[in-house]
Amino acid sequence: MLAIIDYGAGNIGSVQRACAETGIQSVITANPADLKNAERIIFPGVGAAPATMQNLTRTGLATALKEAYAAGIPILGICLGAQVVLDRSEEGDTPCLGIIPGTTVRFKLQDKSLKIPHIGWNTVKATQPHPILEGLEKDDEFYFVHSYYPQPVNKENIFAVSDYGGEFCCALGNKNYFAVQFHPEKSGRLGLAMLSRFARWDGKVQSKSVKKGK
Amino acid sequence: MLSKRLIVCLDVREGKLAKSIKFVDTKDIGDPVAKARQYYQDGADELVFYDINASRANQDIKLKFVEAVAAQIFIPFSVGGGIRSIEDATKLRLAGAEKINVNSAAVQRKELISEISAAIGAQSTILSMDIKKTGKTKAIPSGYEIVINAGTVATGLDAIEWAKNGEKLGAGELVVNSIDADGTKDGYELTLTRMIADSVGIPVIASGGAGKPEHLYDAFAIGHADAALVASIVHYGEYTCRQLKDYLQSRGIKVRMKY
Numbered sequence: 001m002l003a004i005i006d007y008g009a010g011n012i013g014s015v016q017r018a019c020a021e022t023g024i025q026s027v028i029t030a031n032p033a034d035l036k037n038a039e040r041i042i043f044p045g046v047g048a049a050p051a052t053m054q055n056l057t058r059t060g061l062a063t064a065l066k067e068a069y070a071a072g073i074p075i076l077g078i079c080l081g082a083q084v085v086l087d088r089s090e091e092g093d094t095p096c097l098g099i100i101p102g103t104t105v106r107f108k109l110q111d112k113s114l115k116i117p118h119i120g121w122n123t124v125k126a127t128q129p130h131p132i133l134e135g136l137e138k139d140d141e142f143y144f145v146h147s148y149y150p151q152p153v154n155k156e157n158i159f160a161v162s163d164y165g166g167e168f169c170c171a172l173g174n175k176n177y178f179a180v181q182f183h184p185e186k187s188g189r190l191g192l193a194m195l196s197r198f199a200r201w202d203g204k205v206q207s208k209s210v211k212k213g214k
Numbered sequence: 215m216l217s218k219r220l221i222v223c224l225d226v227r228e229g230k231l232a233k234s235i236k237f238v239d240t241k242d243i244g245d246p247v248a249k250a251r252q253y254y255q256d257g258a259d260e261l262v263f264y265d266i267n268a269s270r271a272n273q274d275i276k277l278k279f280v281e282a283v284a285a286q287i288f289i290p291f292s293v294g295g296g297i298r299s300i301e302d303a304t305k306l307r308l309a310g311a312e313k314i315n316v317n318s319a320a321v322q323r324k325e326l327i328s329e330i331s332a333a334i335g336a337q338s339t340i341l342s343m344d345i346k347k348t349g350k351t352k353a354i355p356s357g358y359e360i361v362i363n364a365g366t367v368a369t370g371l372d373a374i375e376w377a378k379n380g381e382k383l384g385a386g387e388l389v390v391n392s393i394d395a396d397g398t399k400d401g402y403e404l405t406l407t408r409m410i411a412d413s414v415g416i417p418v419i420a421s422g423g424a425g426k427p428e429h430l431y432d433a434f435a436i437g438h439a440d441a442a443l444v445a446s447i448v449h450y451g452e453y454t455c456r457q458l459k460d461y462l463q464s465r466g467i468k469v470r471m472k473y
Binding site: 011013014017018020021046047048113114115116117118119120121122123137139140141143144145146163164185186187188189190191192 | 215216217218219254259284285288289290307308309310312335336337338386387415416417438440441470471472473
């Protein structure tokens with residue numbers, strides 16, 4: 001069963017509905033024990049990093065998530081799930097899960113006509129192959145809503161970029177953890193297709209550079 | 215690069231679709247859920263549902279309706295009309311609305327914006343502003359005044375001041391709805407839209423008056439809007455979302471073309 005983590009933030013229902021639309025059964029859970037038995041996990045989220053980390057730590061979900069990662073269960077992080085996976089976040093200077101080396105940073109835009117949050121549809125460009133990004137084409141757009149973005153230390157963890165006053169990482173991963181800054185559940189047909197690919201993903205990455213990682 | 219958004223507005227009254235002409239006369243034009251699905255598939259980037267009746271009769275918007283929409287469309291949509299509390303906003307959000315629109319109730323009690331923003335996030339809090347041209351006065355230096363209750367009550371608030379205030383209070387986006395242009399199909403109020411877009415740091419949605427594809431182009435190129443809201447122009451089948459986007463793209467505006 002696919003488990004969608006509910007930690008008291010974000011629009012969890014929309015992730016479940018999008019899964020259902022593509023024929024994927026899922027359960028919403030706040031119980032750390034459920035993660036151990038899950039076939040795969042979606043870690044969604046909209047909100048602030050400090051409150052999210054507090055909730056995840058208090059409920060034991062942070063530990064359960066790390067254990068699930070170590071056990072090789074395929075995990076898809078969405079939005080905040082793409083940020084708190086790094087070592088820390090600039091948002092409230094928050095220590096995070098540390099699954100992927102790096103920091104979540106705030107947009108520092110030179111162009112004053114660009115607005116924060118970055119809200120709307122933007123082009124996603126793959127920088128290396130990944131099963132979840134299979135079939136992604138030039139000009140494919142996804143829906144974003146955020147003021148911070150993930151900045152992994154190692155290039156091998158970056159799988160796609162988008163451009164908003166400069167390129168930024170919008171998809172990152174390590175082994176069986178893959179995460180996107182945008183919202184596939186709100187990105188129409190292309191987003192649903194991505195969720196569907198995740199539902200079939202075995203957690204393995206073909207790209208050599210990633211396999212070399214620890 | 216971020217695309218400019220095409221937002222389709224559906225006015226809903228008692229679970230049915232209505233399109234208002236200058237807010238006074240409304241006429242039902244179909245099932246909103248089926249219409250929503252159609253616009254979603256035709257390339258609308260976002261949808262907004264205004265519950266006209268809720269605003270008038272002071273009722274809650276039917277959560278069931280929002281749930282039905284959320285099960286059918288997989289792009290962001292917002293809901294407005296009669297939202298007066300954190301509880302209203304949270305319930306709608308959980309029912310599947312990505313964003314919540316506040317309007318009259320926020321003018322009557324401005325803390326509503328900060329409360330909702332704190333509860334569901336600025337990115338999900340939209341301040342909708344109904345605006346009428348009054349001419350410049352001491353009280354209304356911009357010459358544009360905020361009106362409420364479907365345009366029937368003047369507030370004495372200057373539109374630019376209210377827009378800036380809304381941003382400060384925690385709104386993540388602003389809808390600039392010109393009451394004068396609404397339903398006329400003569401084009402958006404570009405002076406007003408641009409004035410507001412240039413005075414705030416959050417995205418601005420132009421609303422009211424779209425009748426031709428050129429009007430959307432003007433909203434982006436001249437009005438500096440981040441998104442353009444349309445209603446009649448698509449509801450009556452004059453143009454499809456795809457046709458509007460094809461046109462915008464041909465004029466060099468970046469819009470989402472793959473859907």
